[in-house]
Amino acid sequence: MISQWQLRAAFAARLSDMYGREVPAYTTLVDVSREVNEDVLRAQGADAERLGSISRVTAERHGAIRVGTPAELSQVARVFGALGMHPVGFYDLREAAASAIPVVSTAFRPVDGEELARNPFRVFTSMLTPADPRFFDADLRSRLEAFLAARELFPPELLALADRAVAERELPDDEAERFLQLAVAAFELSTEPIDKVWYETLERISAVAADIGGVRSTHINHLTPRVLDIDELYRRMTERGIEMIDAIQGPPQWKGPDLLLRQTSFRALAEPRAQRTEDGSVISGALRVRFGEVEARGIAVTREGRALYDHLLGLLDQRAALHPDGGPPCSSEAESLGDDRTELARTLWAEHVPGTERELAAQGLGYFTYHVVPDRPGDGSRPPTGIDDLVEQGWVRAEPIVYEDFLPRSAAGIFQSNLSGEGSRDNAQEGAAYDSEWLSGAIDREVLDPFALYERQQNESLAQVAQELRLDGT
Ligand code: OOG
Ligand code: NI
Numbered sequence: 001m002i003s004q005w006q007l008r009a010a011f012a013a014r015l016s017d018m019y020g021r022e023v024p025a026y027t028t029l030v031d032v033s034r035e036v037n038e039d040v041l042r043a044q045g046a047d048a049e050r051l052g053s054i055s056r057v058t059a060e061r062h063g064a065i066r067v068g069t070p071a072e073l074s075q076v077a078r079v080f081g082a083l084g085m086h087p088v089g090f091y092d093l094r095e096a097a098a099s100a101i102p103v104v105s106t107a108f109r110p111v112d113g114e115e116l117a118r119n120p121f122r123v124f125t126s127m128l129t130p131a132d133p134r135f136f137d138a139d140l141r142s143r144l145e146a147f148l149a150a151r152e153l154f155p156p157e158l159l160a161l162a163d164r165a166v167a168e169r170e171l172p173d174d175e176a177e178r179f180l181q182l183a184v185a186a187f188e189l190s191t192e193p194i195d196k197v198w199y200e201t202l203e204r205i206s207a208v209a210a211d212i213g214g215v216r217s218t219h220i221n222h223l224t225p226r227v228l229d230i231d232e233l234y235r236r237m238t239e240r241g242i243e244m245i246d247a248i249q250g251p252p253q254w255k256g257p258d259l260l261l262r263q264t265s266f267r268a269l270a271e272p273r274a275q276r277t278e279d280g281s282v283i284s285g286a287l288r289v290r291f292g293e294v295e296a297r298g299i300a301v302t303r304e305g306r307a308l309y310d311h312l313l314g315l316l317d318q319r320a321a322l323h324p325d326g327g328p329p330c331s332s333e334a335e336s337l338g339d340d341r342t343e344l345a346r347t348l349w350a351e352h353v354p355g356t357e358r359e360l361a362a363q364g365l366g367y368f369t370y371h372v373v374p375d376r377p378g379d380g381s382r383p384p385t386g387i388d389d390l391v392e393q394g395w396v397r398a399e400p401i402v403y404e405d406f407l408p409r410s411a412a413g414i415f416q417s418n419l420s421g422e423g424s425r426d427n428a429q430e431g432a433a434y435d436s437e438w439l440s441g442a443i444d445r446e447v448l449d450p451f452a453l454y455e456r457q458q459n460e461s462l463a464q465v466a467q468e469l470r471l472d473g474t
Pocket of ligand 2: 062063064124222224293414
């Protein structure tokens with residue numbers, strides 16, 4: 001029998017093999033990430049594993065897919081449900097960038113601590129928004145919806161096996177093998193010729209709309225390894241001649257604790273793809289739809305911590321707008337573009353963000369789990385009752401909770417860095433309303449709130465501490 005986490009780990013590994021065969025630059029990214037991780041481990045020892053064991057980090061990947069309809073997203077939820085992955089978080093990318101990105105998204109991932117430690121594979125999953133009149137007029141919307149309704153992304157056999165894995169929480173060996181083969185195949189890039197006129201019609205709205213609704217299948221569009229030093233990774237990839245996007249998205253590199261998520265990527269490469277023209281003939285063409293991304297993960301922040309992050313991004317935009325041409329001549333190659341913005345960000349962070357984990361916890365900005373220190377030398381005194389005092393006086397140790405989710409602004413940046421045209425969005429129209437509740441209803445399962453998940457983990461550890469130290473006075 002193969003359990004759900006074993007299916008998840010096997011799926012992530014096979015997907016990674018497939019992507020490596022088809023997108024060679026991804027293999028370079030994985031190799032360089034591994035080298036950097038080994039170097040960081042050598043230099044920092046146990047500290048390098050503070051946000052996850054090296055075995056977890058080495059195997060860790062996230063992927064991204066894009067689908068067209070709530071019905072397709074429900075099928076995705078069944079396939080990933082088989083792997084013990086659940087929809088977490090709602091991301092509205094329609095407003096998050098200057099270019100037109102007509103999607104709303106969620107991420108499928110394991111939710112409890114033990115499952116995450118076994119294998120944290122996650123997939124950022126976006127769904128097209130044909131009902132948003134800012135992007136699609138009534139005629140195009142109905143043609144698009146008809147096209148999407150007529151395609152099949154996942155064979156019935158795959159969905160039946162998925163439902164069985166969800167119900168039984170495991171699959172027999174042969175069924176597991178079949179499930180994995182069908183699941184990986186469903187996310188490979190199709191070789192079916194694309195309809196040139198239809199694809200280009202959608203491309204005028206947005207390259208993302210064409211990538212989703214212009215073809216009869218879906219595909220993994222990137223797969224992202226995790227690295228312990230993303231600045232070093234960026235330098236080494238650049239040295240190898242792989243052209244990265246000009247910035248690392250997310251918080252700046254700074255002297256305080258790593259928070260949230262930092263990401264960078266290389267642009268999609270042109271891959272040959274046959275096209276069917278209006279007169280029915282098939283010609284050769286190329287599409288740029290698959291790219292590479294790498295990320296460094298930091299501590300999960302509370303709602304207050306997140307509000308602070310968003311506030312600082314806003315301040316950064318304002319200040320950067322005052323220095324539109326970048327800063328002084330660049331001192332190092334890796335920071336060539338966006339040098340000024342990076343410097344500004346670092347200054348802002350140093351001014352506003354606590355510089356230690358201890359302060360982050362005390363100010364209620366970051367999530368931690370708490371653990372009784374077993375060998376604290378006793379002096380006969382009773383422990384204090386407040387968590388800050390318990391930590392301060394050495395009764396309890398705090399371990400940071402790693403951020404398992406995504407950032408809408410960074411996600412929009414990743415989408416945007418791979419769009420060739422600006423696309424079009426009619427801002428005179430009122431946008432269609434999509435939110436987390438809508439999405440939960442559309443896929444008939446709850447889209448979970450990431451903050452609630454981190455909070456639960458923190459609270460469970462606090463309850464355990466209270467019990468072990470008998471803080472309730474019993
Ligand atoms: C998803 C882009 C977002 C991330 O890591 O933020 C993403 C896409 O391009 O489909 O994967
Ligand atoms: Ni990504």
